[in-house]
Amino acid sequence: MKLFLPALAILFAATLWGAIGIFVKGLAEAGFSSMEIVTVRVVASSAILLLIGMLKNRNLLKIKIKDIYLFVGTGILSIVFFNWCYFTSMNMLSISTAVILLYTAPVFVMVLSVLFLHEKFTVRKIVLLFCTLAGCFLVTGALESGLKQGNPAGYLVGLGSGLGYALYSIFGKAALDKYQTFTITAYTFFVASLFLLPITKIWIKAPLFIDTGIILNVLGLSLLSTVLAYLLYTWGLQAMDSSRAAVLATVEPLTAMIIGFAIFGEKLSPLQLTGAGFILLAVALYNRRNRFTEEKGTESILDG
Secondary structure (H helix, E strand, O other): OOOOHHHHHHHHHHHHOOHHHHHHHHHHHHOOOOHHHHHHHHHHHHHHHHHHHHHOOOHHHHOOOHHHHHHHHHHHHHHHHHHHHHHHHHHHHHHHHHHHOOHHHHHHHHHHHHHHHHOOOHHHHHHHHHHHHHHHHHHOOOOHHHOOOOHHHHHHHHHHHHHHHHHHHHHHHOOOOOOOOOHHHHHHHHHHHHHHHHHHHHHHHHHHHHOOHHHHHHHHHHHHHHHHHHHHHHHHHHHHHHHHHHHHHHEEEEEEEEHHHHHHOOOOOOHHHHHHHHHHHHHHHHHOOHHHHHHHHHOOOOOO
16 A cells, blocks of 8 residues: 555646646647746746745755756756757657657666666566557557658657656655655756756747636646655655656647547557557556565565
Protein backbone atom coordinates (compact mmCIF):
# COMPACT_ATOMS: atom_id res chain seq x y z
CA MET A 1 0.00 0.00 0.00
CA LYS A 2 2.91 2.37 0.57
CA LEU A 3 3.27 2.98 -3.18
CA PHE A 4 -0.45 3.30 -3.89
CA LEU A 5 -0.85 7.03 -3.18
CA PRO A 6 2.44 8.06 -4.88
CA ALA A 7 1.50 5.97 -7.93
CA LEU A 8 -1.98 7.51 -7.92
CA ALA A 9 -0.45 10.99 -7.69
CA ILE A 10 1.73 10.32 -10.76
CA LEU A 11 -1.20 8.85 -12.70
CA PHE A 12 -3.32 11.92 -11.88
CA ALA A 13 -0.45 14.23 -12.86
CA ALA A 14 -0.14 12.42 -16.19
CA THR A 15 -3.90 12.77 -16.70
CA LEU A 16 -3.65 16.52 -16.15
CA TRP A 17 -0.77 16.68 -18.64
CA GLY A 18 -2.88 14.74 -21.11
CA ALA A 19 -5.61 17.37 -20.79
CA ILE A 20 -3.22 20.17 -21.73
CA GLY A 21 -4.42 20.14 -25.35
CA ILE A 22 -7.72 21.70 -24.31
CA PHE A 23 -6.00 24.84 -23.06
CA VAL A 24 -3.25 24.90 -25.68
CA LYS A 25 -5.78 24.73 -28.51
CA GLY A 26 -7.73 27.60 -26.98
CA LEU A 27 -4.63 29.80 -26.77
CA ALA A 28 -3.46 28.85 -30.24
CA GLU A 29 -6.83 29.86 -31.68
CA ALA A 30 -6.43 33.20 -29.87
CA GLY A 31 -3.22 33.89 -31.81
CA PHE A 32 -0.41 32.64 -29.56
CA SER A 33 2.55 30.80 -31.11
CA SER A 34 3.84 27.54 -29.67
CA MET A 35 6.72 29.08 -27.74
CA GLU A 36 4.52 31.93 -26.53
CA ILE A 37 2.17 29.32 -25.07
CA VAL A 38 5.14 27.66 -23.37
CA THR A 39 6.14 31.06 -21.96
CA VAL A 40 2.61 31.79 -20.73
CA ARG A 41 2.58 28.36 -19.09
CA VAL A 42 5.84 28.72 -17.16
CA VAL A 43 5.43 32.42 -16.24
CA ALA A 44 1.88 32.03 -14.91
CA SER A 45 2.83 28.82 -13.08
CA SER A 46 5.88 30.50 -11.57
CA ALA A 47 3.79 33.43 -10.36
CA ILE A 48 1.21 31.13 -8.75
CA LEU A 49 3.87 29.03 -7.01
CA LEU A 50 5.85 32.01 -5.73
CA LEU A 51 2.66 33.62 -4.39
CA ILE A 52 1.69 30.41 -2.60
CA GLY A 53 5.18 30.12 -1.15
CA MET A 54 5.24 33.70 0.14
CA LEU A 55 1.81 33.37 1.75
CA LYS A 56 2.18 29.87 3.17
CA ASN A 57 5.82 29.24 4.04
CA ARG A 58 8.63 31.49 2.85
CA ASN A 59 11.20 28.98 4.02
CA LEU A 60 10.17 26.81 1.07
CA LEU A 61 11.54 29.49 -1.25
CA LYS A 62 15.02 29.39 0.26
CA ILE A 63 17.70 27.63 -1.79
CA LYS A 64 21.49 27.61 -1.85
CA ILE A 65 23.12 29.36 -4.79
CA LYS A 66 25.37 26.35 -5.36
CA ASP A 67 22.26 24.24 -6.07
CA ILE A 68 20.92 26.49 -8.82
CA TYR A 69 22.24 24.01 -11.41
CA LEU A 70 19.49 21.58 -10.33
CA PHE A 71 16.82 24.07 -11.35
CA VAL A 72 18.64 24.97 -14.54
CA GLY A 73 18.36 21.23 -15.18
CA THR A 74 14.64 20.94 -14.46
CA GLY A 75 13.72 24.38 -15.81
CA ILE A 76 15.85 25.00 -18.89
CA LEU A 77 17.37 21.66 -19.88
CA SER A 78 14.07 19.87 -19.29
CA ILE A 79 11.00 22.15 -19.51
CA VAL A 80 12.27 24.67 -22.08
CA PHE A 81 14.41 22.26 -24.11
CA PHE A 82 11.75 19.56 -24.27
CA ASN A 83 9.01 21.96 -25.39
CA TRP A 84 11.22 23.57 -28.02
CA CYS A 85 12.25 20.21 -29.45
CA TYR A 86 8.68 18.90 -29.34
CA PHE A 87 7.12 21.82 -31.20
CA THR A 88 10.01 22.05 -33.67
CA SER A 89 9.81 18.34 -34.53
CA MET A 90 6.08 18.75 -35.12
CA ASN A 91 6.86 21.37 -37.76
CA MET A 92 9.61 19.31 -39.38
CA LEU A 93 7.84 15.92 -39.26
CA SER A 94 4.30 14.65 -38.81
CA ILE A 95 2.62 15.15 -35.44
CA SER A 96 2.34 11.39 -34.86
CA THR A 97 6.08 10.96 -35.48
CA ALA A 98 6.87 13.79 -33.05
CA VAL A 99 4.74 12.12 -30.38
CA ILE A 100 6.51 8.77 -30.88
CA LEU A 101 9.90 10.44 -30.53
CA LEU A 102 8.75 12.29 -27.40
CA TYR A 103 7.76 9.03 -25.76
CA THR A 104 11.22 7.61 -26.05
CA ALA A 105 11.53 9.44 -22.71
CA PRO A 106 11.08 6.30 -20.57
CA VAL A 107 14.03 4.72 -22.36
CA PHE A 108 16.17 7.80 -21.68
CA VAL A 109 15.03 7.80 -18.03
CA MET A 110 15.93 4.15 -17.61
CA VAL A 111 19.39 4.58 -19.15
CA LEU A 112 20.17 7.83 -17.32
CA SER A 113 18.91 6.40 -14.02
CA VAL A 114 21.23 3.42 -14.36
CA LEU A 115 24.19 5.69 -15.24
CA PHE A 116 23.68 8.51 -12.75
CA LEU A 117 21.21 7.39 -10.05
CA HIS A 118 22.55 3.83 -9.70
CA GLU A 119 19.13 2.25 -10.17
CA LYS A 120 18.83 -1.42 -11.11
CA PHE A 121 18.45 -2.47 -14.73
CA THR A 122 15.97 -5.35 -14.52
CA VAL A 123 14.23 -7.68 -16.95
CA ARG A 124 10.89 -6.37 -15.72
CA LYS A 125 11.79 -2.79 -16.62
CA ILE A 126 12.78 -3.85 -20.12
CA VAL A 127 9.48 -5.68 -20.65
CA LEU A 128 7.38 -2.82 -19.31
CA LEU A 129 9.26 -0.19 -21.29
CA PHE A 130 8.61 -2.23 -24.41
CA CYS A 131 4.88 -2.32 -23.55
CA THR A 132 4.68 1.43 -22.97
CA LEU A 133 6.64 2.36 -26.10
CA ALA A 134 4.59 -0.06 -28.20
CA GLY A 135 1.41 1.36 -26.71
CA CYS A 136 2.44 4.96 -27.38
CA PHE A 137 3.38 4.04 -30.96
CA LEU A 138 -0.05 2.53 -31.59
CA VAL A 139 -1.95 5.34 -29.84
CA THR A 140 -0.43 7.93 -32.19
CA GLY A 141 -1.83 6.02 -35.18
CA ALA A 142 1.58 6.09 -36.87
CA LEU A 143 1.34 2.43 -37.87
CA GLU A 144 -1.57 3.32 -40.14
CA SER A 145 -0.19 6.59 -41.53
CA GLY A 146 3.43 5.46 -41.61
CA LEU A 147 6.56 7.42 -40.77
CA LYS A 148 6.45 9.81 -43.68
CA GLN A 149 9.63 11.25 -45.05
CA GLY A 150 10.72 14.50 -43.52
CA ASN A 151 13.76 16.53 -42.64
CA PRO A 152 16.34 14.05 -41.21
CA ALA A 153 17.30 16.63 -38.59
CA GLY A 154 13.70 16.52 -37.39
CA TYR A 155 14.19 12.99 -36.07
CA LEU A 156 17.21 14.10 -34.06
CA VAL A 157 15.32 17.08 -32.68
CA GLY A 158 12.38 14.79 -31.88
CA LEU A 159 14.66 12.50 -29.90
CA GLY A 160 15.82 15.63 -28.08
CA SER A 161 12.25 16.10 -26.85
CA GLY A 162 12.36 12.62 -25.33
CA LEU A 163 15.70 13.40 -23.67
CA GLY A 164 14.45 16.75 -22.34
CA TYR A 165 11.28 15.13 -21.03
CA ALA A 166 13.37 12.50 -19.24
CA LEU A 167 15.73 15.01 -17.65
CA TYR A 168 13.00 16.28 -15.29
CA SER A 169 12.92 12.90 -13.57
CA ILE A 170 16.72 12.80 -13.31
CA PHE A 171 17.29 16.35 -12.02
CA GLY A 172 14.09 16.21 -9.96
CA LYS A 173 15.24 13.05 -8.21
CA ALA A 174 18.59 14.65 -7.39
CA ALA A 175 16.90 17.83 -6.11
CA LEU A 176 14.66 15.78 -3.79
CA ASP A 177 17.75 14.92 -1.73
CA LYS A 178 17.98 18.59 -0.71
CA TYR A 179 14.60 20.26 -1.23
CA GLN A 180 10.89 19.68 -0.85
CA THR A 181 8.51 19.08 -3.74
CA PHE A 182 7.12 22.62 -3.68
CA THR A 183 10.56 24.24 -3.77
CA ILE A 184 11.67 22.17 -6.75
CA THR A 185 8.52 22.88 -8.75
CA ALA A 186 8.55 26.62 -7.96
CA TYR A 187 12.17 27.16 -8.97
CA THR A 188 11.83 24.95 -12.04
CA PHE A 189 9.29 27.33 -13.53
CA PHE A 190 10.91 30.47 -12.15
CA VAL A 191 14.21 29.65 -13.88
CA ALA A 192 12.36 28.68 -17.08
CA SER A 193 10.49 32.02 -16.96
CA LEU A 194 13.69 34.05 -16.62
CA PHE A 195 15.06 32.23 -19.65
CA LEU A 196 11.98 32.52 -21.90
CA LEU A 197 10.70 36.05 -21.18
CA PRO A 198 13.46 37.97 -23.00
CA ILE A 199 13.33 35.50 -25.90
CA THR A 200 9.59 35.59 -26.63
CA LYS A 201 8.79 39.13 -25.38
CA ILE A 202 5.34 37.86 -24.40
CA TRP A 203 4.45 41.24 -22.85
CA ILE A 204 3.76 42.49 -26.39
CA LYS A 205 0.52 40.48 -26.32
CA ALA A 206 -0.59 41.85 -22.94
CA PRO A 207 -3.82 43.38 -24.41
CA LEU A 208 -5.07 39.85 -25.21
CA PHE A 209 -5.13 38.89 -21.54
CA ILE A 210 -8.26 40.92 -20.81
CA ASP A 211 -10.34 38.29 -22.62
CA THR A 212 -12.18 35.94 -20.23
CA GLY A 213 -11.67 32.91 -22.44
CA ILE A 214 -7.93 33.48 -22.61
CA ILE A 215 -7.72 33.97 -18.83
CA LEU A 216 -9.56 30.66 -18.24
CA ASN A 217 -7.24 28.85 -20.66
CA VAL A 218 -4.18 30.35 -18.96
CA LEU A 219 -5.45 29.28 -15.54
CA GLY A 220 -6.24 25.78 -16.77
CA LEU A 221 -2.85 25.49 -18.45
CA SER A 222 -0.87 26.86 -15.52
CA LEU A 223 -2.85 25.90 -12.39
CA LEU A 224 -4.17 22.46 -13.39
CA SER A 225 -1.93 21.07 -16.14
CA THR A 226 1.26 22.55 -14.74
CA VAL A 227 1.37 23.55 -11.04
CA LEU A 228 -0.86 20.78 -9.70
CA ALA A 229 0.49 18.20 -12.16
CA TYR A 230 4.15 18.86 -11.40
CA LEU A 231 3.58 19.00 -7.64
CA LEU A 232 1.84 15.63 -7.76
CA TYR A 233 4.49 14.12 -10.03
CA THR A 234 7.42 15.36 -7.96
CA TRP A 235 5.76 14.20 -4.73
CA GLY A 236 5.13 10.76 -6.18
CA LEU A 237 8.73 10.61 -7.40
CA GLN A 238 9.92 10.59 -3.77
CA ALA A 239 8.50 7.12 -3.18
CA MET A 240 9.69 5.26 -6.29
CA ASP A 241 12.53 5.14 -8.76
CA SER A 242 12.56 7.39 -11.82
CA SER A 243 11.99 4.56 -14.29
CA ARG A 244 8.77 3.46 -12.61
CA ALA A 245 7.47 7.04 -12.42
CA ALA A 246 8.23 7.57 -16.12
CA VAL A 247 6.29 4.43 -17.06
CA LEU A 248 3.27 5.47 -15.00
CA ALA A 249 3.34 8.91 -16.60
CA THR A 250 2.86 7.42 -20.06
CA VAL A 251 -0.89 7.34 -19.45
CA GLU A 252 -0.65 10.94 -20.69
CA PRO A 253 -1.09 10.03 -24.40
CA LEU A 254 -3.99 7.76 -23.45
CA THR A 255 -5.68 10.70 -21.72
CA ALA A 256 -5.00 12.93 -24.71
CA MET A 257 -6.57 10.32 -27.00
CA ILE A 258 -9.73 10.09 -24.88
CA ILE A 259 -10.06 13.88 -24.69
CA GLY A 260 -9.57 14.15 -28.44
CA PHE A 261 -12.41 11.67 -28.94
CA ALA A 262 -14.79 13.11 -26.32
CA ILE A 263 -14.22 16.85 -26.85
CA PHE A 264 -12.77 17.35 -30.32
CA GLY A 265 -14.54 14.49 -32.11
CA GLU A 266 -11.37 12.69 -33.17
CA LYS A 267 -11.86 9.06 -34.21
CA LEU A 268 -10.30 6.12 -32.41
CA SER A 269 -9.07 3.27 -34.60
CA PRO A 270 -8.77 -0.36 -33.43
CA LEU A 271 -4.97 0.03 -33.39
CA GLN A 272 -5.21 3.11 -31.18
CA LEU A 273 -7.45 1.22 -28.75
CA THR A 274 -4.92 -1.62 -28.78
CA GLY A 275 -2.19 0.88 -27.91
CA ALA A 276 -4.28 2.19 -25.03
CA GLY A 277 -4.57 -1.38 -23.79
CA PHE A 278 -0.77 -1.79 -23.91
CA ILE A 279 -0.30 1.33 -21.77
CA LEU A 280 -2.89 0.25 -19.20
CA LEU A 281 -1.33 -3.23 -19.10
CA ALA A 282 2.10 -1.75 -18.41
CA VAL A 283 0.73 0.42 -15.60
CA ALA A 284 -1.07 -2.56 -14.05
CA LEU A 285 1.98 -4.83 -14.27
CA TYR A 286 4.33 -2.23 -12.85
CA ASN A 287 2.14 -1.82 -9.78
CA ARG A 288 1.49 -5.53 -9.22
CA ARG A 289 3.31 -6.75 -6.14
CA ASN A 290 5.14 -10.02 -6.06
CA ARG A 291 3.71 -11.90 -3.06
CA PHE A 292 6.66 -14.26 -2.76
CA THR A 293 9.32 -11.52 -2.70
CA GLU A 294 7.21 -9.44 -0.29
CA GLU A 295 7.01 -12.32 2.15
CA LYS A 296 10.74 -13.05 1.88
CA GLY A 297 11.67 -9.37 2.01
CA THR A 298 13.77 -9.70 -1.16
CA GLU A 299 13.54 -8.33 -4.68
CA SER A 300 13.30 -10.55 -7.69
CA ILE A 301 15.09 -9.75 -10.94
CA LEU A 302 11.63 -9.28 -12.41
CA ASP A 303 10.74 -6.55 -9.90
CA GLY A 304 11.33 -2.87 -10.59
